[in-house]
Amino acid sequence: MFSSTHMTFIDGHAASVIVPRKSTVTSQPKVPITPPEKWVELYSDYLYGFAMSRLRDPEASADCVQDTFLAGIKALNRFDGSRDIKFWLRGIMRNKIVDQIRKTVKENKVDIDSEDETLLESFWFRFSGIATTNPEPWQFNPRKQYDNTEFWVVFRECIDSVKNPARQAFVLRVLEDMTTEEVCKIMDITPNYLWVLLHRARQQLKELLEEKWTGPDVM
Amino acid sequence: MLTCKQVSKVLQNEDYENLSPLRRFLLMFHIKLCAVCGKFNRQVIDSQDMCCNFKRQEESLLEKEPPMDADRKDALKKLLSEQSGDSTLHRS
Ligand SMILES: [Zn+2]
Numbered sequence: 001m002f003s004s005t006h007m008t009f010i011d012g013h014a015a016s017v018i019v020p021r022k023s024t025v026t027s028q029p030k031v032p033i034t035p036p037e038k039w040v041e042l043y044s045d046y047l048y049g050f051a052m053s054r055l056r057d058p059e060a061s062a063d064c065v066q067d068t069f070l071a072g073i074k075a076l077n078r079f080d081g082s083r084d085i086k087f088w089l090r091g092i093m094r095n096k097i098v099d100q101i102r103k104t105v106k107e108n109k110v111d112i113d114s115e116d117e118t119l120l121e122s123f124w125f126r127f128s129g130i131a132t133t134n135p136e137p138w139q140f141n142p143r144k145q146y147d148n149t150e151f152w153v154v155f156r157e158c159i160d161s162v163k164n165p166a167r168q169a170f171v172l173r174v175l176e177d178m179t180t181e182e183v184c185k186i187m188d189i190t191p192n193y194l195w196v197l198l199h200r201a202r203q204q205l206k207e208l209l210e211e212k213w214t215g216p217d218v219m
Numbered sequence: 220m221l222t223c224k225q226v227s228k229v230l231q232n233e234d235y236e237n238l239s240p241l242r243r244f245l246l247m248f249h250i251k252l253c254a255v256c257g258k259f260n261r262q263v264i265d266s267q268d269m270c271c272n273f274k275r276q277e278e279s280l281l282e283k284e285p286p287m288d289a290d291r292k293d294a295l296k297k298l299l300s301e302q303s304g305d306s307t308l309h310r311s
Contacts, residue, residue, distance in 0.1 A: 133256070
């Protein structure tokens with residue numbers, strides 16, 4: 001049964017060919033399912049590390065791992081074997097992390113402080129969408145460190161030190177790649193305030209990196 | 220010609236790298252010439268670039284994270300074998 005037209009690449013050239021829908025599905029490589037009894041042994045540290053990198057809270061992170069495994073068992077019959085179950089579980093965990101942040105934000109309502117309010121009412125923000133025309137230049141060139149693993153270890157530590165709620169906004173918008181709209185909904189804030197939080201996160205990250213990075217290229 | 224506010228708005232909602240070549244050109248053209256938002260928005264783009272590179276490294280950095288508490292793991296193992304008992308029996 002020829003049911004659909006797909007774009008396929010033959011020797012690097014795109015060609016429109018008719019492919020039976022059924023055969024494209026069955027030709028997908030299947031990854032064997034690891035039984036749930038082995039999940040803790042195989043994936044708990046990986047998932048816990050991932051949750052810690054987002055939540056920075058050991059208790060909440062362990063809860064997230066537990067919730068992920070339980071949700072995984074329930075949804076196991078929907079696992080299609082197209083990718084490693086580790087990454088499938090990580091996909092489930094992403095939702096659990098968002099739930100956790102939503103819960104934390106609900107308990108500690110994100111309130112705009114007077115400094116942020118001043119920034120939003122400032123001339124430069126209202127007319128140009130910026131905080132200042134003359135931001136402090138970087139004390140070193142981070143681009144030169146991109147190939148240096150040590151730099152990213154320090155970068156990761158610096159993200160941990162960014163203060164909430166700027167950090168939460170950064171995790172959702174930047175690390176989890178959510179849209180402005182989605183983040184505003186989760187954190188119950190306006191897009192303008194999200195802009196302030198992301199600006200604060202960037203500012204803090206820069207200051208922390210300048211303080212903590214002592215590797216090469218520091219002027 | 221884009222206004223400063225439009226440039227800032229685009230960068231709030233999208234990573235510079237993900238924009239179409241035309242939009243990237245228009246944005247960079249503005250940023251390079253603008254004495255008002257140029258320096259600020261250049262730093263925004265640099266920060267986006269740095270975070271994007273960090274995300275590419277993240278998977279390997281996870282290995283350096285501390286492991287989950289051993290007692291918590293044992294409790295979780297127990298819970299999972301209880302929960303998965305039925306579903307695994309019915310599989311295969
Ligand atoms: Zn401008």
